Amino acid sequence: xxxxxxxxxxxxxxxxxxxxxxxxxxxxxxxxxxxxxxxxxxxxxxxxxxxxxxxxxxxxxxxxxxxxxxxxxxxxxxxxxxxxxxxxxxxxxxxxxxxxxxxxxxxxxxxxxxxxxxxxxxxxxxxxxxxxxxxxxxxxxxxxxxxxxxxxxxxxxxxxxxxxxxxxxxxxxxxxxxxxxxxxxxxxxxxxxxxxxxxxxxxxxxxxxxxxxxxxxxxxxxxxxxxxxxxxxxxxxxxxxxxxxxxxxxxxxxxxxxxxxxxxxxxxxxxxxxxxxxxxxxxxxxxxxxxxxxxxxxxxxxxxxxxxxxxxxxxxxxxxxxxxxxxxxxxxxxxxxxxxxxxxxxxxxxxxxxxxxxxxxxxxxxxxxxxxxxxxx
Numbered sequence: 383x384x385x386x387x388x389x390x391x392x393x394x395x396x397x398x399x400x401x402x403x404x405x406x407x408x409x410x411x412x413x414x415x416x417x418x419x420x421x422x423x424x425x426x427x428x429x430x431x432x433x434x435x436x437x438x439x440x441x442x443x444x445x446x447x448x449x450x451x452x453x454x455x456x457x458x459x460x461x462x463x464x465x466x467x468x469x470x471x472x473x474x475x476x477x478x479x480x481x482x483x484x485x486x487x488x489x490x491x492x493x494x495x496x497x498x499x500x501x502x503x504x505x506x507x508x509x510x511x512x513x514x515x516x517x518x519x520x521x522x523x524x525x526x527x528x529x530x531x532x533x534x535x536x537x538x539x540x541x542x543x544x545x546x547x548x549x550x551x552x553x554x555x556x557x558x559x560x561x562x563x564x565x566x567x568x569x570x571x572x573x574x575x576x577x578x579x580x581x582x583x584x585x586x587x588x589x590x591x592x593x594x595x596x597x598x599x600x601x602x603x604x605x606x607x608x609x610x611x612x613x614x615x616x617x618x619x620x621x622x623x624x625x626x627x628x629x630x631x632x633x634x635x636x637x638x639x640x641x642x643x644x645x646x647x648x649x650x651x652x653x654x655x656x657x658x659x660x661x662x663x664x665x666x667x668x669x670x671x672x673x674x675x676x677x678x679x680x681x682x683x684x685x686x687x688x689x690x691x692x693x694x695x696x697x698x699x700x701x702x703x704x705x706x707x708x709x710x711x712x713x714x715x716x717x718x719x720x721x722x723x724x725x726x727x728x729x730x731x732x733x734x735x736x737x738x739x740x741x742x743x744x745x746x747x748x749x750x751x752x753x754x755x756x757x758x759x
Contacts, residue, residue, distance in 0.1 A: 447461075571648050
């Protein structure tokens with residue numbers, strides 16, 4: 383079943399996009415030839431990251447619990463999930479709920495459970511509201527074509543989307559029909575899987591290729607007789623293996639610079655779509671795990687490093703604690719000191735990154751991160 387995981391078709395003319403799909407049992411891994419699945423092969427990521435699974439229909443996964451938070455002075459719904467399959471739909475819908483003043487999407491105040499059909503209906507209404515006001519025949523025809531394309535894509539939002547990152551920019555994706563949903567709703571789609579420009583060998587090996595194209599290149603290079611091609615393939619392969627978390631230090635810095643203050647967007651990482659916001663120069667992901675349904679103080683999760691070591695925050699972005707940990711009721715001054723330390727470290731990193739851009743002899747992103755980590759210790 384489709385889920386959030388890129389794959390490579392095994393036919394002679396591979397598609398230019400990565401389908402988020404559940405791998406065949408045993409899982410494909412890089413390096414190596416595609417592992418045959420039901421009707422198609424698949425090449426998985428090295429150091430296989432956690433894959434988002436499509437929820438079972440028999441488990442009534444079409445129902446999602448609603449978490450109510452106070453957002454900008456208003457009671458606002460957040461749709462939670464217990465499985466990762468519907469993450470594209472939920473990421474987009476949570477943006478529409480958080481910016482309800484602009485989108486007009488709201489739920490009855492006492493609603494605790496919502497179905498996929500209801501979410502689709504809200505989404506469809508929102509897309510139809512984007513119809514251009516100008517009576518121009520060309521604009522109307524273009525809008526109608528976009529609507530037709532969108533109707534084909536909508537069902538995939540609850541199972542998995544075709545996305546294929548390019549390693550050259552945080553907004554660079556291979557264009558697929560699914561991208562039209564983000565375009566029509568004016569929802570930015572980002573990722574942070576970038577090549578460090580201070581690693582010329584990697585830049586040369588990866589170039590402007592998409593993920594799928596890079597996997598094809600690695601397989602081709604490994605079979606080449608030219609030693610330089612083999613070497614280039616090994617460099618590209620090492621890049622995928624060392625960045626299996628799908629976020630790099632350079633990507634995180636570029637992401638922080640590219641996202642506008644207060645902007646709500648969708649962030650793609652580890653084959654998962656998340657709702658993201660930038661607040662006071664820092665990035666946060668909306669916590670949608672159903673396990674936090676009753677935790678009012680756990681609303682956002684900081685995105686400030688590539689290793690997954692994050693901090694939970696409440697709706698006002700004040701530092702919180704994950705449930706069950708000791709110190710969950712620690713004195714507020716400690717929380718503020720911790721938050722200030724995190725903020726200070728991050729601002730130092732960004733400042734050094736800017737200096738690094740002006741000084742060719744500066745440290746690479748990875749060396750910079752290691753140095754900062756040592757100083758923190």
